[in-house]
Amino acid sequence: MYIPTFDDVRAAHERVKPWIHRTPVLTSAFFDALTGAELLFKCENFQKAGAFKVRGASNAVFGLSRDKAKYGVASHSSGNHALSLSYAAGRRGIKATVVMPRTAPDAKKDAVRGYGGIVLECEPSTAAREAMLEEVVDETGADFVHPYNDDRVIAGQGTCSLELHEDVGPLDAVVAPIGGGGMISGTCLTMSALSPQTKIYAAEPKNADDVYRSVREGRIVEDDAPQTVADGLKVSLRPRTWHFVSNYVADVLLVTEEEIIETMYLVWQRMKIVIEPSSAVALAAILKNRNLFIGKRVGVIFTGGNVDLTKLPWMQTNNLEK
Amino acid sequence: MYIPTFDDVRAAHERVKPWIHRTPVLTSAFFDALTGAELLFKCENFQKAGAFKVRGASNAVFGLSRDKAKYGVASHSSGNHALSLSYAAGRRGIKATVVMPRTAPDAKKDAVRGYGGIVLECEPSTAAREAMLEEVVDETGADFVHPYNDDRVIAGQGTCSLELHEDVGPLDAVVAPIGGGGMISGTCLTMSALSPQTKIYAAEPKNADDVYRSVREGRIVEDDAPQTVADGLKVSLRPRTWHFVSNYVADVLLVTEEEIIETMYLVWQRMKIVIEPSSAVALAAILKNRNLFIGKRVGVIFTGGNVDLTKLPWMQTNNLEK
Numbered sequence: 001m002y003i004p005t006f007d008d009v010r011a012a013h014e015r016v017k018p019w020i021h022r023t024p025v026l027t028s029a030f031f032d033a034l035t036g037a038e039l040l041f042k043c044e045n046f047q048k049a050g051a052f053k054v055r056g057a058s059n060a061v062f063g064l065s066r067d068k069a070k071y072g073v074a075s076h077s078s079g080n081h082a083l084s085l086s087y088a089a090g091r092r093g094i095k096a097t098v099v100m101p102r103t104a105p106d107a108k109k110d111a112v113r114g115y116g117g118i119v120l121e122c123e124p125s126t127a128a129r130e131a132m133l134e135e136v137v138d139e140t141g142a143d144f145v146h147p148y149n150d151d152r153v154i155a156g157q158g159t160c161s162l163e164l165h166e167d168v169g170p171l172d173a174v175v176a177p178i179g180g181g182g183m184i185s186g187t188c189l190t191m192s193a194l195s196p197q198t199k200i201y202a203a204e205p206k207n208a209d210d211v212y213r214s215v216r217e218g219r220i221v222e223d224d225a226p227q228t229v230a231d232g233l234k235v236s237l238r239p240r241t242w243h244f245v246s247n248y249v250a251d252v253l254l255v256t257e258e259e260i261i262e263t264m265y266l267v268w269q270r271m272k273i274v275i276e277p278s279s280a281v282a283l284a285a286i287l288k289n290r291n292l293f294i295g296k297r298v299g300v301i302f303t304g305g306n307v308d309l310t311k312l313p314w315m316q317t318n319n320l321e322k
Numbered sequence: 323m324y325i326p327t328f329d330d331v332r333a334a335h336e337r338v339k340p341w342i343h344r345t346p347v348l349t350s351a352f353f354d355a356l357t358g359a360e361l362l363f364k365c366e367n368f369q370k371a372g373a374f375k376v377r378g379a380s381n382a383v384f385g386l387s388r389d390k391a392k393y394g395v396a397s398h399s400s401g402n403h404a405l406s407l408s409y410a411a412g413r414r415g416i417k418a419t420v421v422m423p424r425t426a427p428d429a430k431k432d433a434v435r436g437y438g439g440i441v442l443e444c445e446p447s448t449a450a451r452e453a454m455l456e457e458v459v460d461e462t463g464a465d466f467v468h469p470y471n472d473d474r475v476i477a478g479q480g481t482c483s484l485e486l487h488e489d490v491g492p493l494d495a496v497v498a499p500i501g502g503g504g505m506i507s508g509t510c511l512t513m514s515a516l517s518p519q520t521k522i523y524a525a526e527p528k529n530a531d532d533v534y535r536s537v538r539e540g541r542i543v544e545d546d547a548p549q550t551v552a553d554g555l556k557v558s559l560r561p562r563t564w565h566f567v568s569n570y571v572a573d574v575l576l577v578t579e580e581e582i583i584e585t586m587y588l589v590w591q592r593m594k595i596v597i598e599p600s601s602a603v604a605l606a607a608i609l610k611n612r613n614l615f616i617g618k619r620v621g622v623i624f625t626g627g628n629v630d631l632t633k634l635p636w637m638q639t640n641n642l643e644k
Contacts, residue, residue, distance in 0.1 A: 024346070045594045107591075265631060269429075272367045272627035274594040305594035309587060315632065 003243055006193035008155035009162055009186070016058040016156060019091055020048050023160075025167050030270045035286055036294040040171070042164045045275045045305025049087040049115070051080035051232075052160050052183060052303050053147070059156030060145040061088035069094050074142035076100070076122070076129035078179070078232055079108035080304050081147035086117025097142060099132045101125075104231065107308040125225040126235055148182030149238030157186030164299050165190065171198050172296035177281035177303055178202035178211050178252070179233035181241025187301070188248035198299075199250040201292075203285035205230045205260060211237060211245060212252040229257050229313045232278035232304065253285035260284050261313045267302075274305045277313060325565055328515035330477035331484055331508070338380040338478060341413055342370050347489050352592045357608055358616040362493070364486045367597045367627025371409040371437070373402035373554075374482050374505055374625050375469070381478030382467040383410035391416050396464035398422070398444070398451035400501070400554055401430035402626050403469035408439025419464060421454045423447075426553065429630040447547040448557055470504030471560030479508030486621050487512065493520050494618035499603040499625055500524035500533050500574070501555035503563025509623070510570035520621075521572040523614075525607035527552045527582060533559060533567060534574040551579055551635045554600035554626065575607035582606050583635045589624075596627045599635060 026041045044052035061073060072095030075085050082098035089096035096117040100109060101124035109119050120136065122128045137144050145153065160183065161174060174191060178184045184202045191198045204211050208226035214237055222236040237245060255263075264280035267273065279302040286293050286300065348363045366374035383395060394417030397407050404420035411418035418439040422431060423446035431441050442458065444450045459466050467475065482505065483496060496513060500506045506524045513520045526533050530552070532545035536559055544558040559567060577585075586602035589595065601624040608615050608622065 050594065268596055268631055272372065272596040274590055274596060309590055309634070310637065312631070312634070315637075 001239055002151050003240065004151040004155040004189060006189060008151065009158035009190055012055070012059040012155040013159040013162055015062050016055055016159060019058045019062065019088065020054055021046060022163055023047050025164060026271065026273070028271050031283070035290055037286065038297045039286070039300050040164070040168045040297065041300045041302055042160060043273065043302050044160060045273060045279060045302050047304070049080070049083040050304055050306040051084060052157060052301070053080040054084035054087055055159050056150070056153030056156030056182060057081060057084035057145060058088040060150065060152040061085070061092050061094070063152055064143060068143055071141040071143065072096060073145050074098065074133060074136045074140065075145045075147055076133045077147050078234055079104045080232055080306060082112045082117065082119070083108060083115065083306065085145055086112045086115035090116045095142070097136050097140065099129050099136065101129060105308040105311070108306055111306065126222070127224060147235070148180035148185070149240045151240060153182055154185045154189065154240060157182045158190040160301065161187045161190040161299070162194070165194050168299070170195050171299045173199040173201060173293060174299040174301070175201045175203055175282040175286055176301035177230065177233055177278050178204050179278070180235040181211065181237050181245050183301060183303060184249060185241045185244035188244040192248055200248055201285065202245065202249050202252045203282040204252055204254055205233055205281060206254040206256050208234050209254055212254055214242065215245065215249070215252050230260055230278040230281050232276065233281065253289055255281055255284040255288055259288060263287060265314050274307060275302050276304050276307045279303045279305070323561055324473050325562065326473040326477040326511060328511060330473065331480035331512055334377070334381040334477040335481040335484055337384050338377055338481060341380045341384070341410065342376055343368060344485055345369050347486060348593065350593050353605070357612055359608065360619045361608070361622050362486070362490045362619065363622045363624055364482060365595065365624050366482060367595060367601060367624050369626070371402070371405045372626055372628040373406060374479060374623070375402040376406035376409055377481050378472070378475030378478030378504060379403060379406035379467060380410040382472065382474040383407070383414050383416070385474055386465060390465055393463040393465065394418060395467050396420065396455060396458045396462065397467045397469060398455045399469050400556055401426045402554055402628060404434045404439065404441070405430060405437065405628065407467055408434045408437035412438045417464070419458050419462065421451050421458065423451060427630040427633070430628055433628070448544070449546060469557070470502035470507070471562045473562060475504055476507045476511065476562060479504045480512040481508070482623065483509045483512040483621070484516070487516050490621070492517050493621045495521040495523060495615060496621040496623070497523045497525055497604040497608055498623035499552065499555055499600050500526050501600070502557040503533065503559050503567050505623060505625060506571065507563045507566035510566040514570055522570055523607065524567065524571050524574045525604040526574055526576055527555055527603060528576040528578050530556050531576055534576055536564065537567065537571070537574050551582055552600040552603050554598065555603065575611055577603055577606040577610055581610060585609060587636050596629060597624050598626050598629045601625045601627070
């Protein structure tokens with residue numbers, strides 16, 4: 001198993017730069033006052049295809065040799081990796097096939113098709129999506145770009161905190177949401193090289209707390225088909241991301257569905273930006289654990305902004321855990 | 323009647339700088355492709371108190387002598403001027419009383435109170451709000467800061483295009499929404515001094531087309547209590563804003579309620595930012611009049627981002643004109 005290095009992050013950044021945005025870092029007097037911390041929000045909701053995942057996907061797609069590229073790429077994804085892979089493949093002019101859970105937001109499926117990607121729907125479980133993907137790869141010879149258990153993808157995601165570090169300098173902590181662990185792994189990779197004193201916190205929905213349990217038990221605990229409004233965070237760790245989580249993450253912080261939705265609402269209302277529920281998880285964890293962050297300079301990764309605007313969670317009481 | 327000059331805009335900028343954000347100018351590959359123009363979006367939705375109105379309100383509040391300031395300030399407003407005046411008064415530590423139509427979004431009334439402002443509710447007509455305001459001023463001696471027919475306010479609003487011009491250089495056109503005409507007047511004031519070749523277009527809801535009719539008839543036409551989702555644009559011109567509109571505006575472009583709502587939705591979905599319906603009016607006018615703007619560098623003022631997130635217009639079919 002190849003574990004990517006910081007040199008891979010640097011190379012990824014050169015490779016993906018023409019295809020991604022250097023996203024802005026925003027601040028908020030409101031949230032600084034609420035938390036007592038200095039928060040620096042890396043806004044990947046403004047990223048191409050609406051999420052940080054385009055970094056890893058572009059690194060994989062544009063790193064393929066011409067011979068391999070002609071068979072296209074394939075993956076499974078809860079949404080944003082699907083979008084990102086389709087976007088990157090479209091830019092390179094190759095085919096992308098993505099297996100998506102039938103429960104993924106329609107807005108995401110439509111957007112994948114909008115970028116020219118082919119959507120295959122499966123049942124909403126990790127097992128189901130992996131089985132269908134295997135079939136696709138066998139039939140087409142496409143290069144499988146795993147949404148996170150892939151060294152090219154992890155190196156690509158590491159470019160996000162590279163930019164953050166370049167733009168704002170040393171941080172006491174970085175907080176990012178965790179699903180399969182791609183963003184957190186990239187963050188660990190970059191920060192352990194550039195700023196080893198920066199603590200990395202992974203924020204996770206209580207309803208999908210497999211990473212929290214994995215860290216407690218010292219092994220990958222899987223959670224098939226958990227229910228959370230943070231639809232990007234339902235998947236489980238894999239060996240490459242477990243490597244980074246188990247070696248570098250200071251702690252895993254859990255938040256409830258209500259806390260995620262309330263935080264998302266507050267961000268829209270106060271910062272006037274559209275973030276998806278998964279993005280709100282990191283800030284919700286800071287609001288819940290003020291003592292960890294008070295007086296500190298804290299990087300917060302807003303991972304994406306792809307939301308079905310006709311189905312907002314604060315209008316759907318069934319999403320609220322009581 | 324004193325008509326403010328560009329020197330007043332320069333002085334206003336120095337005065338208000340400590341109290342406002344220098345808001346970013348965003349671009350969008352999506353909307354550039356859709357319009358064939360190069361669009362530069364001045365994002366006053368990220369402004370303090372959520373709208374450009376804080377520029378004019380701060381200029382008035384911080385320009386008061388100490389003797390006058392002790393009686394506080396008062397105004398009537400469809401929402402954002404109320405917020406902005408309360409914000410500015412709070413920063414100076416003086417009282418703000420605002421007369422608001424009872425139909426204004428609850429989010430705005432709550433936010434006014436959150437800044438320490440006093441809300442008095444009136445019927446939703448220009449006549450009703452002006453009558454109640456007169457009473458307040460008579461009783462308290464407060465300084466009346468009209469939301470737009472006030473040279474201090476117009477000079478303050480002119481700081482918005484001053485920043486835009488400083489940040490992006492010469493523009494072929496600027497498009498801004500028009501209600502009472504404060505933003506458009508400030509834009510005319512600044513652009514006629516810095517870049518007289520830049521055409522200024524006012525964008526207006528068809529359902530509240532009093533400015534369109536005023537320009538056609540060569541006099542101020544009033545429209546009491548028009549119905550439009552763009553709640554910031556229901557008010558009528560007054561002499562100071564009519565001066566700028568009649569002398570400098572290239573044309574008034576009308577858009578339907580459906581076009582406003584569709585454009586607002588597209589901006590949220592594609593740019594991942596929260597803008598209020600009034601903000602969408604300018605971009606809707608560009609989308610509707612592509613021929614005027616194709617191949618041009620066009621400044622677009624997103625005037626504010628104060629929305630009741632639980633009542634979004636694309637979920638309320640009664641807001642759609644069929």
